[in-house]
Amino acid sequence: MPKNKADIAKSSSSSSADTVILDLGSYNAKLGLASNEAPKVLPNCIFKAKSEKKRQFISSQLSECKDQHQLFHMYPFSNGILTTWELEERILDYFFSDEVLNVNPKDCNLIVTEPCFNFQSIKRLFTEAVFEEYEFESAFICPPAYLSSQLFRTQNPLEPTCLVVDSGHSATHIVPVIEGAIAWHGVIRVPVGGKVITNHLKQRITFQQISVNEETQVINQIKELACFISTDLKADFRLAGDELSPLTRSCGLPDYVHHFDGYMRAVEETFERPADHEQLIRLTADRFVAPEILFRPSIIGDVRMGVAEAVADSIRRFSQETQLYLFRNIVLTGGCCLFPGFLERLKQEVGPEVPEFGEVEVIRLGDPLTTAWFGGKALAENTAFFEKMRVTRAEYQEKGESACEGKFVRPNCK
Template sequence: MATLVLDNGAYTAKIGYSSDQVSVIPNCQFRSKTSRMKTFTANQLDEIKDPSALFYILPFQKGYLVNWDVQRKVWDHLFGKEMFKVDFAESSIVISEPYFNFTSIQESMNEILFEEYRFQSALRINAGSLSARGYFRSEPYQLCCLLVDSGFSFTHIAPYCRGSRMKDGIRRINVGGKLLTNHLKEIISYRQLHVMDETHVINQVKEDVCFVSQDFYKDMAVAQLKGHDNTVMRDYVLPDFSAIKKGFCKPADQVVLSGKYKTGEQILRLANERFAVPEMLFHPSDIGIQEMGIPEAIVDSVQSLSEDMQPHMYGNIILTGGNVLFPGFRERLEAELRSLVPAHIPVKVTLPNNPITYAWEGGKLLANDPDYEEMVVTRDDYEENGHFVCEEKFDI
């Protein structure tokens, strides 16, 4: 039987067969102002010739799956002829869900997987549990790890010991990639150019030019300097979707101080925004969110566990999710934790090669595990016992 692994994130779906490679596909629908009546789904984004003022229709709100109509259309597209040509009668599925998911959402998902798509068996599991499984498989001598998963809607801190999550230690910060992009849109709109409708473009700007400062106040002072002394300043060329399909950052040595380029390119000049936006992951209170930053949340999580476990947790911190790809993120987090954790305890923060698909890789290992058949719920089980059997088996 073929096993499909789907890490169903709020921004991208990471999907592929357990015998194959992963595909990262937008988990949403789009409408563009140039073709207002037509709706594009998932990777059809590439077909939109002019993605300015692109309107996103997201199945997730605040990290939870609430718009089933959109999610069904995305899944129909992924499972259908264009993408994976899933033969439901011969397929099993591993699908991720957020921590502390609502029972009503879980029941809807069970119904859709078993009654509509009619998968032969299914396993619903937290993405963090898949990541932990992948980590323990690659480091068989480790007993504990602490996962920092910073995604589109939230950042979760989740401790795992011997492969099972420690529920009491899970912490959530309501800061994710969506908030960072929205904040960058507001700053640019206030200072330079109205871009509140340009989520797609500004998201690209954020990924291309933002970084995590190692010394916030020092970088802030540099960003206020004039001329070439301001080493933080960069010029970003916005796409016009005819000659320039995708925006790009001009090299530091090509920045024209007057800001007037002969080519007629539309330029965004970015200085302290480059590091002030990712700083919200460390200090959400900067924009009025009264919550801990990631380093404090890690310490709070670890201190809720037994003392024997604490050194193991600090020594095995794994970063996953799109936000951890900001340059300097790992180094800053390790430095801040070093100042918060007792000196005799070693601190080690690991950034995997691809933190976005790390959970999917864990799901692939799980699907090929000899114990996999014991963990799933089959369609016969579900038809006989309903949601009860899923609740019993999936709480892992």
């Protein structure tokens, strides 16, 4: 179990120059020091297992659970919003302990993300914990899309304006960043993300093949391995109708002897009989119908906009000159952007909305899962800018919450 906060402070050997970068996603957290080459990607979750009722597994401790059948997940986030601070605090204790980062918060700066539209009460608790409980030397709090825009600006110094499409586990946020500042009137939240896709896939498999309603973790793994975004729905539906469709994939459930995770068979083994230890499911049309929810929420009865519509709607809220910059600098971040075909489909659907003489360009800055974290690293390395943006513990102790106004990137800040 993680140590208490006093133990965390005593057990560390980090220097005052360290900056902890923490991108808190609703499914995974990306964390590390600015001096690290890459972040750790760990579950932002606490697990209970049916096989070990007396113990809870915090984040990566799940690897110590021998039988992960019928896991119960406790997420601090709900629908893309941090709602249960007590759970997040336990996870943060673990992240800062010697089992993971092994840092002394008192000697560190912190760059940490929060959802675009979080409850004011949670924001207050979050800020208080940063300065009063963990006692970081200084901190900067912002949405992950802002950090992604910082990485874009670092790599494209002549392009100060971009549109960040942050499609994660619980929701998708469309965030225009104009001249380095979030234009809040253009931010749109689409309540569709990886969780909805996983749940839909579970329902389809349970209805058509075998019951997997209690195997969220496994179906999420299979979704990540097998699903893709169609760039030609009519053609893919025709292919899916063939008895031996080239789109069909066989996926296996873990037996916790030969396989400990969900897996996908090699393409050439798709139609071979299962081995004695294998329990297989076959996916064809569901491989692209489930993630199609991102672009057509009406599949699950939601009448709100899909991702491409939201992108176009957000951009139309600006002058034509600004629109041209936004259309040509659409930056993808978040786990759902890893679906094969996502970039091409978004460009395909947004293209007709571009004003005359404009162009649409959709960009990945490396791995969309860690784009925000690397944006935090770029921010930390821009020492002069970071000095202006951060709030020190001394400033917070003197001015309280008002010290954060105008610095932390929040809807009520300019």
